[in-house]
């Protein structure tokens with residue numbers, strides 16, 4: 305998938321509707337369209353990487369920023385005490401379906417333990 309046809313690039317650029325909960329010059333966070341938990345937010349870098357594997361040489365501060373935004377949003381949503389999960393899927397075995405790097409923030413209810 306090219307950046308031109310990438311749905312998450314379009315959301316980051318404000319060209320595709322999404323329920324955006326946070327945006328700055330480096331990252332955008334928005335509610336997942338098919339939530340798998342009471343809280344299910346996606347945090348993406350505005351810059352296109354097809355997955356974490358593609359971001360292996362990216363600015364480490366950008367990846368750290370994504371995780372800090374996830375932690376801040378977890379506090380905002382009030383799920384930091386009950387707990388939550390931050391996960392990113394890479395490639396076919398993980399079930400990755402959108403090929404723009406994204407971190408899922410999941411919480412608000414007990415999560416199934418699915419490690420493989």
Ligand code: AMP
Pocket residue numbers: 311322334335336337338339346392393399400401402403
């Ligand atoms: P993954 O399977 O890890 O690639 O996750 C992709 C996620 O993106 C899924 O949870 C989808 O429900 C979600 N998703 C796909 N399209 C959109 C969209 N336009 N707005 C918000 N979430 C989306």
Ligand code: ZN
Pocket residue numbers: 307310311312313314351352353403404
């Ligand atoms: Zn993209």
